[in-house]
Amino acid sequence: xxxxxxxxxxxxxxxxxxxxxxxxxxxxxxxxxxxxxxxxxxxxxxxxxxxxxxxxxxxxxxxxxxxxxxxxxxxxxxxxxxxxxxxxxxxxxxxxxxxxxxxxxxxxxxxxxxxxxxxxxx
Amino acid sequence: xxxxxxxxxxxxxxxxxxxxxxxxxxxxxxxxxxxxxxxxxxxxxxxxxxxxxxxxxxxxxxxxxxxxxxxxxxxxxxxxxxxxxxxxxxxxxxxxxxxxxxxxxxxxxxxxxxxxxxxxxxxxxxxxxxxxxxxxxxxxxxxxxxxxxxxxxxxxxxxxxxxxxxxxxxxxxxxxxxxxxxxxxxxxxxxxxxxxxxxxxxxxxxxxxxxxxxxxxxxxxxxxxxxxxxxxxxxxxxxxxxxxxxxxxxxxxxxxxxxxxxxxxxxxxxxxxxxxxxxxxxxxxxxxxxxxxxxxxxxxxxxxxxxxxxxxxxxxxx
Numbered sequence: 001x002x003x004x005x006x007x008x009x010x011x012x013x014x015x016x017x018x019x020x021x022x023x024x025x026x027x028x029x030x031x032x033x034x035x036x037x038x039x040x041x042x043x044x045x046x047x048x049x050x051x052x053x054x055x056x057x058x059x060x061x062x063x064x065x066x067x068x069x070x071x072x073x074x075x076x077x078x079x080x081x082x083x084x085x086x087x088x089x090x091x092x093x094x095x096x097x098x099x100x101x102x103x104x105x106x107x108x109x110x111x112x113x114x115x116x117x118x119x120x121x122x
Numbered sequence: 123x124x125x126x127x128x129x130x131x132x133x134x135x136x137x138x139x140x141x142x143x144x145x146x147x148x149x150x151x152x153x154x155x156x157x158x159x160x161x162x163x164x165x166x167x168x169x170x171x172x173x174x175x176x177x178x179x180x181x182x183x184x185x186x187x188x189x190x191x192x193x194x195x196x197x198x199x200x201x202x203x204x205x206x207x208x209x210x211x212x213x214x215x216x217x218x219x220x221x222x223x224x225x226x227x228x229x230x231x232x233x234x235x236x237x238x239x240x241x242x243x244x245x246x247x248x249x250x251x252x253x254x255x256x257x258x259x260x261x262x263x264x265x266x267x268x269x270x271x272x273x274x275x276x277x278x279x280x281x282x283x284x285x286x287x288x289x290x291x292x293x294x295x296x297x298x299x300x301x302x303x304x305x306x307x308x309x310x311x312x313x314x315x316x317x318x319x320x321x322x323x324x325x326x327x328x329x330x331x332x333x334x335x336x337x338x339x340x341x342x343x344x345x346x347x348x349x350x351x352x353x354x355x356x357x358x359x360x361x362x363x364x365x366x367x368x369x370x371x372x373x374x375x376x377x378x379x380x381x382x383x384x385x386x387x388x389x390x391x392x393x394x395x396x397x398x399x400x401x402x403x404x405x406x407x408x409x410x411x412x413x414x415x416x417x418x419x420x421x422x423x424x425x426x427x428x429x430x431x432x433x434x435x436x437x438x439x440x
Contacts, residue, residue, distance in 0.1 A: 012237065013233055016237050017236075083225060084225075086286065104228065105272060110243070
């Protein structure tokens with residue numbers, strides 16, 4: 001079973017995604033802040049990370065940077081799932097090594113699911 | 123008409139009311155200080171003339187007085203500038219507030235949207251038709267809120283001059299065709315026919331496709347929504363000198379004569395549309411104008427109440 005780590009401080013979103021991902025046959029583990037997210041990425045070895053940018057303790061960009069610097073975690077694909085949408089943010093995330101950048105307001109649940117599946121196949 | 127204008131002038135003269143509107147005290151209010159400054163300037167000239175006549179043998183005294191009064195004028199001018207700075211700062215904070223508030227609203231709205239989608243997907247149990255109907259209402263309205271917030275964010279970016287324009291060459295014709303396809307559900311449910319005619323072999327334009335998409339989307343949305351029953355929307359694309367000219371004509375309610383000058387102002391909605399079409403934020407045309415002008419083009423319209431409106435804009439080729 002593929003494991004997906006969801007780093008997101010909104011527990012409502014954690015619930016919604018937990019439900020839909022488990023239905024699709026994935027295991028979802030969740031972290032509510034950047035620091036826990038980084039720790040879990042190392043210890044739980046997920047196949048994919050969904051990452052919000054505005055996070056308590058460690059900001060999403062910093063989480064992404066550290067993930068990509070660490071040889072243990074740098075191969076894990078990271079999908080950014082956020083409501084920040086300035087061009088600078090998108091470029092920055094892709095530059096740091098994010099696989100995809102999704103603005104929450106612009107995607108339906110099923111579309112996000114498609115992107116997750118695609119990233120896991122790669 | 124004349125009376126209205128006269129009243130407007132009088133309102134301008136009521137400096138105290140104006141200062142109150144800005145939330146500034148009288149001694150920080152540019153309007154009031156300008157009046158004081160003007161009085162001092164005239165006073166200085168008169169005094170210099172009077173004293174100059176009397177003490178013609180002592181020019182140093184006159185020079186000193188003039189110098190003193192000039193210094194006072196400088197101080198007042200400085201306070202006026204500070205007053206303007208405060209106004210500019212208040213305006214900046216207002217834009218920033220809109221931006222922060224919109225961002226904050228987006229998170230709970232995304233939670234809401236995706237939870238509704240999950241419910242409606244049938245993944246966690248089926249609902250009866252009657253219940254589904256109300257879920258649809260929830261979904262539609264969360265979508266409307268999302269659009270409004272995204273419009274507000276665009277407006278605050280326009281005002282803060284941080285609206286990103288990622289220019290690239292692309293085919294305007296293809297963009298329009300795709301957009302019409304996207305609007306198909308609304309077009310069909312509104313009982314409207316959309317015709318698109320494009321000149322052949324048009325060159326590509328240099329602009330930000332996602333922003334231009336927003337402009338045409340707003341114009342198309344207006345054209346469709348402001349047709350009362352059955353109707354027709356005609357879109358035309360042609361080359362005029364070094365520009366591509368986009369034109370969209372509808373046979374909708376049109377814009378009343380007295381509302382025409384306000385049509386591109388933000389939050390403005392014409393009287394005749396407010397009566398039966400309650401949806402709409404009054405931001406679409408404001409955004410359209412800002413984007414077109416920032417992209418180096420022009421925008422305009424002609425309209426007759428009860429007959430229809432034609433909106434057009436131009437964009438430079440490369």
